[in-house]
Amino acid sequence: MQLNHQEIGIGIIGCGRMGNLRSSISRNNSSVKYIGISDIDSGKAHQLGERINADIVSTNNSDIINDENVHALIVSTSEPEHYKPVISALERGKPVLVEKPIALSINEAEKMVEAAAKNSTSLHVGYTLRFNRHYLIGKQQIIENKVGNILSCVGRFNNTQRTGAEILKRSKHISFVNDALTYLVDLFGWYLDGKIPKEIVAKGHGKIYRKDGFDVDEIAAAIITYDDGTIVNLSMGYALPKNYPSHGRLVRAEIIGENGLLFFDDDRKEHIGFSESGMHHAYVDTDTEMGFLTSNASGNWAVDKYWGPFADETRSWLEFITQGIACPNTTGEEGLQNLKITLGIEKSIKLNETIKLEV
Known part of the structure; x- marks a missing residue:
């Protein structure tokens, strides 16, 4: 309420x-x-x-x-x-x-x-990924039935080793699947509203962070099958070089429907900054000479105000609770489903077997 x-x-x-x-x-x-x-x-x-x-x-x-x-x-x-x-x-x-x-x-x-x-x-x-404008527009195309019944979703998520180390420093209990791949799980679950995930097959591979004592995989891939046969194919990597100029997640997403498609290229290479005095990486609090300017996942401070998905998400929630304006924020029920899927992916990797979901 x-x-x-x-x-x-x-x-x-x-x-x-x-x-x-x-x-x-x-x-x-x-x-x-x-x-x-x-x-x-x-x-x-x-x-x-x-x-x-x-x-x-x-x-x-x-x-x-x-x-x-x-x-x-x-x-x-x-x-x-x-x-x-x-x-x-x-x-x-x-x-x-x-x-x-x-x-x-x-x-x-x-x-x-x-x-x-x-x-x-x-x-x-x-879940700030939803609040990138292009993904909101994508949802609207689905609402207007421009894509038709969705047959498959393919998503790829990459980030740097430096960001990965910062995540593990913040919380030794978290995994990259539960912390990061969950964004694509949420996005596709939102797009597939009404369809029920039934089965997961996943694989993982990890060398980099285990050298520092963290029992996590930097590479993971999963196939999720839904009740109507829809297939979601996900892959994730936290293995990009430490000084790669991305300051956040790099995403690609493809949605194929019976009547149309949605392709999203979110590798953030379209806006580049370079400075000998350094481009600041807000998440890990360091500088790189070169930076993809809009790659910080949550957004950026500019002209004394915070801009981007994180700000839009917060304002959307505030409008909902103060004015009753419907919001596209992830609900508790959706968050629970996301958790069941990501834990299912981790279980499939650990046991090397197919996992049946009860959602």
């Missing part, structure tokens, strides 16, 4: 990179009149609180969740810490936007979805 208040208070749980961006975007939204933030790291919490002029800052999540001036929550903690604040907020009837993946276990994700339904409130999951 959306709030439909014109003016609301927002609580931000977690003051890392995502929490910083969400809070800055929220603070600049005319409907947000109150912001509370919390993080177990007091230094992070107070630094962000001072920067955005937060109304309340705490190291205790409950202070923010229980604040009567906070009407909705954004949970931007690391993945293993999603569950408790999400459940606590939903049990109080407060809408929640949680970063992807929704959780690291199906049990926790199912309880989140159940709590939202039981308390007549809304749960959404942050």
